[in-house]
Amino acid sequence: MPKKFDDNWKRNSVTGCHNWKGRMTATGHGRFEVEGVWQFSHVIAWERNLGVLLKERQGIEHTCENPACVNTDHMIIRDLVVHTDSA
Ligand SMILES: [Zn+2]
Numbered sequence: 417m418p419k420k421f422d423d424n425w426k427r428n429s430v431t432g433c434h435n436w437k438g439r440m441t442a443t444g445h446g447r448f449e450v451e452g453v454w455q456f457s458h459v460i461a462w463e464r465n466l467g468v469l470l471k472e473r474q475g476i477e478h479t480c481e482n483p484a485c486v487n488t489d490h491m492i493i494r495d496l497v498v499h500t501d502s503a
Pocket residue numbers: 432433434480481482485486487490
């Protein structure tokens with residue numbers, strides 16, 4: 417992981433959030449380019465810091481409710497529930 421990732425966020429000493437300063441999506445999530453592919457910054461942070469790749473049908477939820485936050489202490493993994501209309 418290039419060091420550049422860590423140049424893109426700043427810690428908020430009050431909330432402890434690592435607020436993304438780089439590119440954002442319309443939903444307020446940070447984005448970061450790795451080898452030509454744009455990815456969510458919080459997903460990159462999670463996979464880097466914990467060494468665990470996000471599985472299919474898993475999503476990251478921010479416990480701080482700050483989508484721009486890349487502090488993995490503020491994230492939990494949620495299994496995405498697939499709703500089926502089977503009768
Ligand atoms: Zn946070």
